[in-house]
Amino acid sequence: MGDSLPDPAASSDRANVPPFSLPIFRKFLVNFIIADDQSLNVVECKEFRCLILLLRDDLKDSNIPHHTKIRSDIIQAWKDYFMILKIDLAVPGHFTMDNAENNITMMTHLSQLLVPRELPLGFDAKDRRIMCYVHIMNICVQHVVEAFCSPDMLAEAWDDVFDDDEVDKDEYLAAVQRDPVSLGRSVVRAIRASGLRRDEFKKLVATGNDQDWFKSPDGQPVQVPETQLLHDVRTRWDSTFYMINRLRTLHLPIDCFLSLLGQKDIAHYRMSDMDWFVLREYEILLDVFQQRMSAEKRATLNRAVPSFELFMTAWEKLREMNKRIAPFIDVGLKWAKQYYNRMDNTQAYIISMLVVDLSLRFRWIRKYWGQEWITRAENIILALMEKYCATKVSASGNVESSPQPDSLDSLARLYGLDDMELGPSRHGALQAVEKEYRMYVDGELVDGSMDPLRFWEVNHTQFPTIFTIAMDYLPIQASSVPCERVFSSSADTDTKKRNLISPILMEALQMLKY
Numbered sequence: 001m002g003d004s005l006p007d008p009a010a011s012s013d014r015a016n017v018p019p020f021s022l023p024i025f026r027k028f029l030v031n032f033i034i035a036d037d038q039s040l041n042v043v044e045c046k047e048f049r050c051l052i053l054l055l056r057d058d059l060k061d062s063n064i065p066h067h068t069k070i071r072s073d074i075i076q077a078w079k080d081y082f083m084i085l086k087i088d089l090a091v092p093g094h095f096t097m098d099n100a101e102n103n104i105t106m107m108t109h110l111s112q113l114l115v116p117r118e119l120p121l122g123f124d125a126k127d128r129r130i131m132c133y134v135h136i137m138n139i140c141v142q143h144v145v146e147a148f149c150s151p152d153m154l155a156e157a158w159d160d161v162f163d164d165d166e167v168d169k170d171e172y173l174a175a176v177q178r179d180p181v182s183l184g185r186s187v188v189r190a191i192r193a194s195g196l197r198r199d200e201f202k203k204l205v206a207t208g209n210d211q212d213w214f215k216s217p218d219g220q221p222v223q224v225p226e227t228q229l230l231h232d233v234r235t236r237w238d239s240t241f242y243m244i245n246r247l248r249t250l251h252l253p254i255d256c257f258l259s260l261l262g263q264k265d266i267a268h269y270r271m272s273d274m275d276w277f278v279l280r281e282y283e284i285l286l287d288v289f290q291q292r293m294s295a296e297k298r299a300t301l302n303r304a305v306p307s308f309e310l311f312m313t314a315w316e317k318l319r320e321m322n323k324r325i326a327p328f329i330d331v332g333l334k335w336a337k338q339y340y341n342r343m344d345n346t347q348a349y350i351i352s353m354l355v356v357d358l359s360l361r362f363r364w365i366r367k368y369w370g371q372e373w374i375t376r377a378e379n380i381i382l383a384l385m386e387k388y389c390a391t392k393v394s395a396s397g398n399v400e401s402s403p404q405p406d407s408l409d410s411l412a413r414l415y416g417l418d419d420m421e422l423g424p425s426r427h428g429a430l431q432a433v434e435k436e437y438r439m440y441v442d443g444e445l446v447d448g449s450m451d452p453l454r455f456w457e458v459n460h461t462q463f464p465t466i467f468t469i470a471m472d473y474l475p476i477q478a479s480s481v482p483c484e485r486v487f488s489s490s491a492d493t494d495t496k497k498r499n500l501i502s503p504i505l506m507e508a509l510q511m512l513k514y
Helices: 022-035 040-044 046-055 067-088 101-117 133-148 169-178 180-191 195-210 239-249 251-258 261-269 273-295 301-321 323-344 347-355 363-368 371-400 407-414 426-441 452-459 464-473 481-488 503-513
Strands: 095-097 129-131
Touching: 022 040, 022 067, 022 503, 040 046, 040 067, 067 503, 101 129, 129 133, 129 323, 133 180, 133 273, 133 301, 133 323, 169 180, 169 273, 180 195, 180 239, 180 251, 180 261, 180 273, 195 251, 239 251, 239 273, 251 261, 273 301, 273 323, 301 323, 301 347, 301 363, 347 363, 347 371, 347 464, 363 371, 371 426, 371 464, 426 464, 452 464
Parallel strands: 095 129
Antiparallel strands: none
8 A cells, every 4th residue: 555645636525625825724724623622722732733734845834823813813703703693683583492581581672672673574572482392392291290290189180080990099099109200210220320230230131031031911921122221311301201111111120130139229119010000101191292203303383383283182182092191191281282372372383384384385274273263374474475565565666766756646646536546556465465375375285395495496486475475484493402502512612621711712612613
């Protein structure tokens, strides 16, 4: 094997790499430091500087910036980005955020600041605030999980539930009082407390599978997956479900493991058959939520209302099928209905269903909503289209208007005929809006896999007003999780070895990183 390297110019990897220059070199070096959370002092490392010099013969050590220059370049790039951000925010849009009260206060204050600007489409703080879809789903489930261990649930919640039921009421309620979810957490902590204990548990599962130790209720051998138990994390919406699911998957080896003489110090964590039964019912309840979230790989605003309605309907059906877990479902539905009502008061959800989801448009609303709500939704969309038309006419009028009044309009006013609408009429504009709306909602549905941008590229002249609306509503996010991940990533920048970063530099690094 030779020592020669392939010709860089012949490599397709260099297709988007600009020609070398010192400013370009510094820019790419800064981008590398920001994107990879590198220390600014990496440029002071002798080996790093030698590596850079090795790559280019005509490069001098003086051409490689030191950390002070890198810092000033980062701050300058940050200031330049603010100019881009200012342009992007020139027309206020919608803001997707979690449901903390301080966000409501922020939106209210923002709407007050925007009053002097007299925005053509206005700025309603409630309507412009989009609730994070994942967050509200998580809130509903967390309230259900909290209800699992709430003593208040045992008072009257199960009256008349166990009539003609094969499950013993007293035994079931006693298991609920013991809080199987907390018991399960204790089991997970106990078995995962040390590497030695985890290895012993893993060995027991493998041996039990080989020797048919684990039996189903009808006495048949059961093969158990050779996996480990999982902790749940409060900040992760699906972790409780996965913890319970893994516990139940491994419940036979867990019972066997906790019965061993060598595990006497954790034997008291062993759960009864009724504890496992109640835990299974909790898993069924949470599985509805899990399936709904798994179906939405990428949460989009146009799917938020249909998905939330399917989620609530699934819980309502489960409540009818299993009365024992109905009290817990009622807790979740109580919170779900509160957030669903907030969606009703946010027009962006309805508008996105029309202009973003080309495979759905108005079909969902017509099929599942009452006539009153259908009429309301249509009125919202038609009113918005009229606003957009008026804004477009106003903008074009400001550019094209002549200082001399139209002679025909002047004559009409002179003889009191201005009410005969010799010029463009509002009635005519409304008719055009409604015609465009009808053509769109009654048109042929598009395959769900089609890129909305591609559709509008082809059809923007046929539906000009709806196209303009779509361009404003397509970017609206249904989830704020990606933004929260950006904030969480600051821990990768502010490490123990770099905890003296100034607040300004820290802010600049986080904003430029993404």
